[in-house]
Amino acid sequence: MIKPALPVNEAERLAALQRYRVLDTAREQEFDDLVSIARTICGTPMGAVTLIDRDRQWFKSLQGLEGEQTPRDEAFCAHTILKPEELMVVADARQDQRFSGNPSVLGDPHIRFYAGAPLLSSDGYALGSLCVFDSVPSDLGAPQADALRALSRQVSRMMEMRLLRIEIDHHQAEHDWYEAHLLEYYQQLEQANLELSEQTRTDPLTGLPNRRALAAALTDAIGRTGEAAPAVAIVDIDHFKMVNDIHGHGEGDQVLTELAGVLKSQFSARGMAARYGGEEFVILMPDTPLQQAELQCEYLRESVSLLPIGLPITVSIGLAVHRVGESSAETLRRADAALYQAKAQGRDRVVVAS
Template sequence: MIKPPLPANEAQRLAALQRYRILDTPREQEFEDLVTIARAICGTSMGAVTLIDGDRQWFKSLQGLEGEQTPRDVAFCAHAILQPTRLTVVEDALLDERFSGNPSVTADPSIRFYAGAPLLSSDGYALGTLCVFDSRPGQLARPQAEALQALSRQVSRLLEMRGLRRCIDHHQSEHDWYEARLAEYYVQLEQQNLELSEQTRTDPLTGLPNRRALALALTEAIERGTGVPPAVAIVDIDHFKQVNDIHGHNEGDRVLVELAGVLRAQFGGRGMAARYGGEEFVILMPRTSLAQAELQCQYLRQAVAHLPLGLPLTVSVGLAAQHPGESAQETLRRADAALYQAKTQGRDRVVVAG
């Protein structure tokens, strides 16, 4: 383990931190919400808003763990503030000499993955971080990294707003001006939080809606209950493990992105195509007869087989139409059972659920 050195501007940095008067204050929902969004986007079990004081790391928000503070010498974030303009990512702490002997790595909570985006004061000093971490090694896709940095700017903006609120309390004569500024900050924060929340419904690799977004859309389509019921298809890439094993995960990712492009082109204007997990995708076709849905799935199967990928690629499809009174999960279960039949019957085919 390497003890984090002090920044060259440590005295000025600590003075900036004290200016915010936030250390040892109660937890606040606004900070908790941003940590929740960060964890959802990055897919980690733990996250925090940290502030690095003279000899400690103090948590304004901490999720997935219990505690108020830790010694600065063992804080991942004390390393992260040394690069104020960059995101610090540790994919496997056991392989990083800065952290391999850290008690948070070798003992509970056994941190292996860490990503921290510095929180900057209005004059550019790194006060702490918005960070996410997990007990398993991991990586951040570029959209996840960009979202984490965007959220860190939101935390910094919250710090500024707290300062503005104190000024309002001390300068009642300027109340209207400060309130207008504060309202502007909250409007901007709300809009950006809405945009960031939308990212929790998008698969970062393919850009398609994810499982959560699909579940909401399917439930909404069923609840509408007008006319022809929706049809649902589960699409699975045949022998995808062999693609990863033989050609590598980068090639596997390329296959997923190419298939997502076909799904988006074929179903984007008439329903929804979502990444369900791994090599599985789900297609929602509202107000589509079972016969028409089967035809569209056959077109999809043929289109995939002719993709110019430089390697053979086929898909198996399980298709089901929603029955009256049937829940979204029940419809998906029948489509999944049909997909299983398609695989057992030789793959590269569409099977319709009864």
Template sequence: MIKPSMPVNEAERLAALQRYRILDTDREQGFDDLVTIARALCGTRMGAVTLIDHDRQWFKALQGLEGIQTPREEAFCAHTILQPLQLTVVEDALQDARFSGNPSVLGEPHIRFYAGAPLLSSDGYALGSLCVFDSIPGVLGGQQAEALQALSRQVGKLLEMRVLRQQIDHHRAEHDWYEAHLAQYYQQLEQLNMELSEQTRTDPLTGLPNRRALAAALSEAIERGMAVTPAVAIVDIDHFKMVNDIHGHDEGDRVLTELAGTLRSQFAGRGMAARYGGEEFVILMPETPMQQAELQCQYLRESVSLLPVGLPITLSIGLAAHRPGETAQDTLRRADAALYQAKHQGRDRVVVAD
């Protein structure tokens, strides 16, 4: 393990941190919410808002494990503040000389993956970080990196609003102007949080709704209790692993993106197409009779031959209509069983669940 060095501006940095009067304060929902969004976007079990004091790392927000603070010399974020203008990403801590002997790597919580975005004061000093981490190695995609940096800026705004609130409390009688600006800050933050929350329901590669969004939409369609129950189709690209193995993952991503475009154009306004995971997609067709739903799936299966990918792509599709009394998961399980039958029968076909 390599202990983090001190920033060259350590005295000024600590003075900036003390100005915020935030160390050893109670947990606050605003900070917890930003950690929740960061974890969802990056797909990690753990996350935190950390502040690096003279000899400790203190947690303003912490999710996925318990704790209040750790020694600074063991803190990943103490390395992050040494590069205040960029992310620090550790894909596998056991392979990084700085952290391979770290007690948090060798022992609980067995950190392997870490990504931290520095938290900057209004005058540019790195105070700590918004970080996500996990006990398995990982990577951080480009959109995830941009989102993590955007969230860290929002943590910085929360810090500034705390200072502003302290000033308002002290001068409330003669400083009504501050109240208007504080409300504006909160409105901007709420809007950004709504936008970032929406990102947690969107697949970053295809732009389609993701599994979480599909589950919510299916449950809502079931709860509406219309006369014609919703139909659900699970779509799988046949032999997709061979596309990745032979042509590379970039080509595989292109196939997924092109198929997503076809799904979006065919089902926009008439339901929802979502990426369910890997090469699987799910189509929700509310208030669609089974015969019509099957025709739409057959049309989709035939239309993939027109995708501009230069590869012979086929689809296997399992289709099920929701039954009264079923849960959303029950319907999806029956559609998945029908998909398995389609594969077992030779692929490139639509099978309707019993």
């Protein structure tokens, strides 16, 4: 393990940190919310807002494990603040000489993956980081890295607003002026958080809605009255593992994005196509009779087989129409069972659930 060096401007940095009067304060929902969004976007079980004090790393927000602080010499984020303009990503801490002997790597929580975006003061000092981490090696895609940087800026703005609230308490005579600026900050933050929350409903690779967005849309479609029951189809790329194993994950990602393009073109005008996970996609067809839904699925299957990507790609599809009194999860289970029948019957086909 290599202990982190001190920044060249350490005295000024500590003075800036003290100015915010945030150390040893209570947890606040606003910071927890931003950590939750960061974990969701990056797909990690743990995340934190950390501040690097003189001899310790203190957590303003911590999710996925317990604690209030750790020694600074053992803090990943103490390395992150050494390069205030850069996102620090450690794909596997066991392979990084800075962290291979770290107690958090050798013992609980057995950190392997870490990504941290520095939290900058208004005058440019790195005070800590917004970070996510996992007990298995991983990496960040470009959209995830951009989102983590954006969220770190929101944390910094939140700290600025905390400071502004403190100043308001000490300047009641100037209350109206400060209140107007605080409202402006909150409006900016609310808009930014709305945009960031939308990212948690979108698959970063394909740009399609994700499982969370699908669940909300399916529940809404089931609840509508005066319309035909919605149809749901689960689409699975046949032998996708072989594509990754033989041609590499880059080629696999290309197949996923090409299929996503076909789904968008055929279902974005009416209904929804979402990435459900891995090589599985789900199509929601509201107010669609079974026969029409089956024809649409057959057309999709043929369109995929004609994709000009240099690989013989086919899909298997399980189709189910929602039944009265049935939950959305039950409808999806029937579609999934039909999908497995399609695979068992030789793949590259559409099977309707009984």
